[in-house]
Every structure is written in structure tokens, then in C-alpha cells.
Amino acid sequence: MTAASLEQALQNSDVLFTRDQLDTEIARMGREIDAALAGERPVFLTVMHGALIFAGQLSLAIRTDLEFDYVHATRYRGAQTGSDLHWLREPHVPLAGRTVLLVDDILDEGHTLKAVRDACVKMGAKRVLLAVLCTKLHGRRAEGIEADFNGVDLPDRYVFGYGMDYNEQARNLPAIYALKD
Template sequence: MKIKINQKDFEPIIDYNQIKKRIRLIGIQLNVAYENQHPVFVGVLNGCFMFMADLMKQIHIACEISFVKLSSYDGTERREQVNELIGLDANLEGREVVIIEDIVDSGNSLKHTLDLVNAQKPASVAVCTLLLKPYALKHTFDNIAYVGFEIANDFVVGYGLDYHGMGRTLPDIYREIKGKP
């Protein structure tokens, strides 16, 4: 089913059942990887809220949760500059850290988050992202360890991702339809 948000048309690409299955598998991987540790999961708001909430329901190990809030989009366009709206409030020194992202596309916000986290000298840092756009990356990362889905360089909404604040609460993920459908 196609949808319209602020005069843009979108079509579904990943339904909620696929998302739930993938999150269950990522949760198992994280439980095994951090079984005898006490990691801190750092969510990057606003986009991660649905993914992180569902993911944390699958985590059955001792852990802590923290958040940062960044802004790197202007509508559908990625900006080079990343604005930090809410800073990191947890002490990460010597800790195992897992950064939770909704999407990694250019990598600008992930680079900013990694700089914030690494400044505190954690024991390790892994990145867990629901969506990865490998062909949009402008940076190289060696710690993206958990990926839900690799997608094309399309603009997407739903399941936490928005367009001008709209579409975040959609359970499925949709991509923008370019040109005439």
C-alpha cells in the first residue's frame, strides 16, 4: 500500500514482521556476545526509539541504557554538520558500549557519536543499526557489527524514521517513490 507524506509518495519495502524476525536474531547475537559483561546501549534519538525499544525486549543480560540526540537532516537532505541536541550523560570509561542507530547512511552522525563515545575511553564500541546504506557512506567504519537490513540509497520513513516529523509511528518501512509511479 502506497502512502503520501507531505506531498511525497512512498511504497513499502520492509514490513514489521520482517523487522521483528531480524530484531529477534540481533538480540540473540547480542546476548551471546555480551553474556558475561555489563554493556551500555547508547541509542541515537529520535530515530532509534522504536528499534531500540523492540531490541531491548530481546536483551536478557545485565545492561544499561543511555541516549544522545543528534540532528543531521534537513527534510530529505543529509547535512554535513551534525547538531548535538542532547549529549551523552553516561560514564563509559572502561565499559563495553553498543551504539544503537536506526539508519547509517552518510555516516556523519555515526562518526559524531563515535567521537563522543571514544572520548570517554570505553573498553570496546560496537554499532548496531537497523538499516545500512552501504553506497551512501562517506566514512569507513570497522565496528558496525550488527545490521538489520542493507538498503539502497533511497529516502525511507517508518518504524522511527521520519520526513519532517511525520511517518515515525508507521510499523513498516517505506521508500520514497521518485518520479511518476
Template sequence: MEKIEIIKTPAEVNCRIQELGAEITQACGSTPLTMIVIMNGGLFFAAKLAEAIKLEDFYIDSIAAGSYTHDVSSGVVQLRSTLKLDPKDRNILIVDEVLDSGRTLKAIRDNLLALGALSVKTAVLVEKEIDRPDGVAHADWAGFFMDDRYLIGCGMDSEEKYRHYPGIAVLVQ
């Protein structure tokens, strides 16, 4: 069995997600919001964040996208599904578990704006502290800022394993 080193406990993660939900709620005021979840990684964070966002006009959709295969990034973002909701004239919040290179968020943001979204903001559970010359430089909302390590838990995985772990950790070799 592989060992893990806990970086953030489930309690710390849940507390921070509640804070993010309150910040996003306050920033939106009475403006309708559509959350677009990047699957599969964004699922766990987005579910908890959606519960913490207290808006009346709140919609949720998802898109499958990414650049990783077998824990290695190809550098090319693939959009593997389409949205059910039309982004035209909507205020969008893209939600993902981690901001790494920023290419996936940039590709989706640019696509949504081209489709007529009024605004596109981003929320991630973890923003890695690295340079991003080809992607989104920073998320509008980030739960935690962390060094560039391969993280697991809260949707982050190692070959599709460990997504379900409720905290944030790293595998110990």
C-alpha cells in the first residue's frame, strides 16, 4: 500500500471551501451565476463549493477537458464533451481542482467567451505557485496556494486513483 503525506486535512479543506463560497456569493450579489465544472477532477471540489454558494439564480453544468494521460501532461488541451447550457449571456464560474499550467482553464475560458458569455471567472481548490506563460496566470478564487508537487485528493488523482480522498496529500515514495 502506498503511503501518503497529508498537506491539508479534510477539516481544513472544508473550512476553506465554505469561505470561498461566501466570497463568491458576496461578489455575485443578485447576479445569476452558472458554474461550469471541469470533469473529472473538479467534481469533488465543485460539489462542496456549490453547497457553499448561496445564490437564488444558480446553475450548474460540466465539461470534460484536460491534457493529462497517465499522470503526464501532453501540453495539448482536449475538450472531450460539450455543455448542456448555452453560455451566451451568462456569467460563468469555471471550477477545477487545481491550477497547474493554466492551459485548460485558458482554453475553456476563451471558448466560453467566444460563445458569448458575459463574464468568465475561475475558482480552483489549489493554485500551484509556478509561472504560467501559456495559460491563465491566476484563478479569481483559490482555496490554497501550494508548491509545484504532484497532489492527490479532493479530485486530484494519480492515474484516476485517490480522487475520493477528502483532504489534500502527496504520495510518499
């Protein structure tokens, strides 16, 4: 992947959400999460790498005290299709009896996110709340996975920016882009 190919991708993309629009939605999410936590001190569990940018901003929008940790998991291991969950890094904070706020960049089909959520429950979390920057709208979602807190809805297109990558580039773009059909 070269800078030229990223530039071509940007020229062949639409801006779906600007940073200002995302800032507004993330602030709203913070208020909703505060209301849902009602005085609890949850484990704020960021899914790496994609959620890094969103998680930092979301954490600053939440007034509730948080205990931070992160996970890194994959179902792909270099393949095009997923299999069983493989941990690159499991949570280090004990989850038993705790509320977990699982934070990710996007809810697309949701297989990996569902596997991470279910693993948190197996580790003893009393509940797992899912906060995502965006949800892709389509009919291919894994059964039993929905966001408790969602920033924006996206069309069923290839998206990148604001934590989401375009061939391992462009995660730090301050907007969400979608390749034109």
C-alpha cells in the first residue's frame, strides 16, 4: 500500500461523518453511558487497534470513574474467513462480578465482537455493555449481538478513517470515509 493508493482511495470516497459530527455523537454517548452505569465503576475494555481513537475520546466524555484495560483478539489469523477466537491479549483486570464497557470502532457482522463479549461473560463479568462508534446497516449480523450504545449508522460500504483502516492505513483520518460503489 502506497501513499498514492491511499490518495486514490480518498478521491474515490465520500465523507460520511466529519470530526465535528462524530464529536457531537460521542458526547451524547458519554451522557447515555453515565446514565446507564448509575454509579458503578466499570472496566472500560478497548478492542485494539481499531477502537483506540474512539475509546480515548469516549472515555473523556464519560464522567463516571472507569478502570481501563484493553483486549486484542482475532478470528482470522491472516485468513479471509474467521474461525475460533484467538487472543493476542486477554484482559488483565479481573472481570468477575464487574460491569464491562466493551468499546469497539464498528459493529459490522459482529462475530469477533460477540466472541469477545461472550468470553468476558465466561470470565465472570456480571454484564457487558457494548459501545461502538458506528454500526453498519445490513442483514448479515451475527445472531445475538447489538450495540447498547451506538454513535452513527453506516451504509453497507467499505469504510475507513477514525480508527478504521484502509489496508492498514488511514486509521488516523479525522472523519469516516466510504469508498464509492
